[in-house]
Structures are given as C-alpha cells and as structure tokens.
Amino acid sequence: MYTELFSEVHEVLADYQPLLVTAGTMYPVVAWAGGRFHRLVFIAHVGQVVGDLDMRLVQFNPHTYVTKVVPGKVAPRITNDSSRFVLFELRCEEIDVAHGFTDVGLEIVVSNTAMFSAIALGIVPRYAPVWPNHLDVVIV
Amino acid sequence: MYTELFSEAHAVLVHQEPVSTSGALSYGYVDLSNYHRAVLVLHVGACKGDVDCELLQNDDPADPTNEKPIDVPGWGADKEINTLTNTTSDICIIELRTEELDVNGGFHYVGVAVNTTQAAIISYVLYGIEPRYEPVPVTLIEEVVP
Numbered sequence: 001m002y003t004e005l006f007s008e009v010h011e012v013l014a015d016y017q018p019l020l021v022t023a024g025t026m027y028p029v030v031a032w033a034g035g036r037f038h039r040l041v042f043i044a045h046v047g048q049v050v051g052d053l054d055m056r057l058v059q060f061n062p063h064t065y066v067t068k069v070v071p072g073k074v075a076p077r078i079t080n081d082s083s084r085f086v087l088f089e090l091r092c093e094e095i096d097v098a099h100g101f102t103d104v105g106l107e108i109v110v111s112n113t114a115m116f117s118a119i120a121l122g123i124v125p126r127y128a129p130v131w132p133n134h135l136d137v138v139i140v
Numbered sequence: 141m142y143t144e145l146f147s148e149a150h151a152v153l154v155h156q157e158p159v160s161t162s163g164a165l166s167y168g169y170v171d172l173s174n175y176h177r178a179v180l181v182l183h184v185g186a187c188k189g190d191v192d193c194e195l196l197q198n199d200d201p202a203d204p205t206n207e208k209p210i211d212v213p214g215w216g217a218d219k220e221i222n223t224l225t226n227t228t229s230d231i232c233i234i235e236l237r238t239e240e241l242d243v244n245g246g247f248h249y250v251g252v253a254v255n256t257t258q259a260a261i262i263s264y265v266l267y268g269i270e271p272r273y274e275p276v277p278v279t280l281i282e283e284v285v286p
Binding site for chain 1: 142145177181183185186219220221231262265267269283286
C-alpha cells in the first residue's frame, strides 16, 4: 500500500549475519510459518564461493523432529562464483501444516567455503504493523 | 497484495555481496524514477570499528561531484545510519519516499555510501518498491525459486 513503510509489513523473522562459511551442512535461517504471515521470503546473499554451494528449503515438525524438503524449493548449484542473489518465495499453504510441519528453514551445503548472509522475511501479515524486533535501526 | 510474489513488486536495484572490507566502498547511482518508494537493507556482520551508511541523491549518475545528502524538510536528518561500533549481526533499514528527493532539481538517482574504519563484513541491498509498472525486472537476481 502506498502510504505504509516497508518495515511495517515486512518482518525479519530470522537472519544470518554476513560470514565466511566453511564446509558442511547448516540451517542459517529457520522461521515459524505457523500463523502470522501468509507468505515467507528467504533471501540468500552470496559472496565469494570456492567450490559448490547448494541451497534448498526444508520444513520441520517441532514435535516429532522430522525434517523434509519443501517440494520444488531448490536453487541451482553455485560453483566458484560470486555476487549472487537468490530468492525463495514461499506460500505458507505449500508446507505440510496438516501434519505439523510449521517451521521452514533454508538449508545450505557448502563444499569448501562461501561468504554468505541470509534473511527470512514474513510478508502479507495478518496484522500490521509487524514487529521490528530483529531490526537495529529504521531510518524513516 | 495477496497473490503477487515478492519478486514481482520488489526490484533489486543494486546490491553489495557479503564482503570483508575496510574503508569506503565504491558505489554508483541507480534511477528511482519508476518507483515511489525505496528501501535499503544493510546487513552487518562482525565489525571492530565504525560502520557508517548513507543514501545520497544525484542528478547525473556520471558526475559524483553533484551528489548531496537527502535532507528531509522539517525532519532535520539525512537518510543516514550513524556509526555502528564494535557490533555484530545488525540489520538496519533506511526507508525512502521518492518525494523526499529534490526531484524539482532533477535529483532522481541515489547511491549507497558505506564507510568502515576497520575490517567489517557487510552486505546490502537496495529495493525499489511501489513500482509504476509490475512485474519489476529481476535482472540482478540470480534465481527466483517461486
């Protein structure tokens, strides 16, 4: 809407600060998709990558500790590259909420090293303005 | 809007990949004439000294000598984040309404000036939002996974 601010309707649910990531599998941002937002966006900001970087979205059941992939939410592999910006769009009806999968996370697999940061945004909120808890400064 | 995708309404106008840097980052200018709003999201990792960030306006993207601060009338402050010091994992946002630019003077380009006094790991992205035309270009996005 024309008059509203970005920070009033886009909530930072989780963030992973810019960091040099070494080889392994990790879940830098995990967000609860259980009710306050109709849409989530996972923004992966990739710097210098040595080797391979694979990214995909996974869903998680916090009661049974079962994890499974979100169908179709896989990014192409990034190999020996830099300055890449990848967006995962997620409609919350795409996750298996009927079976308790209420959390969604970005899974990254690094074969060597990667400079990486990520943010999970909740958008189309049920209630606005959203909480600015994760923000350190908002200049209006 | 409920049915639109984030990437259809938020244009990545410029972004700085996560990088360890010290000193002033070089920058250019982007045209905001097709957007009513813009927002800068600055993501700061570990930094030992100070990090300053400011949005600047310009009327000629080829001539940096014309750039000037975005002085908000009646507000008395520029679009500036002052001195994050010895911090880690900070997210800072600068909201910009394009009517805050000196459009009568032809200033419809903006640049992102970031300066660090010591080593810091930072990244940022400048989004153009409330576009005149949708969907917006996705030129700077490597991949949109819808």
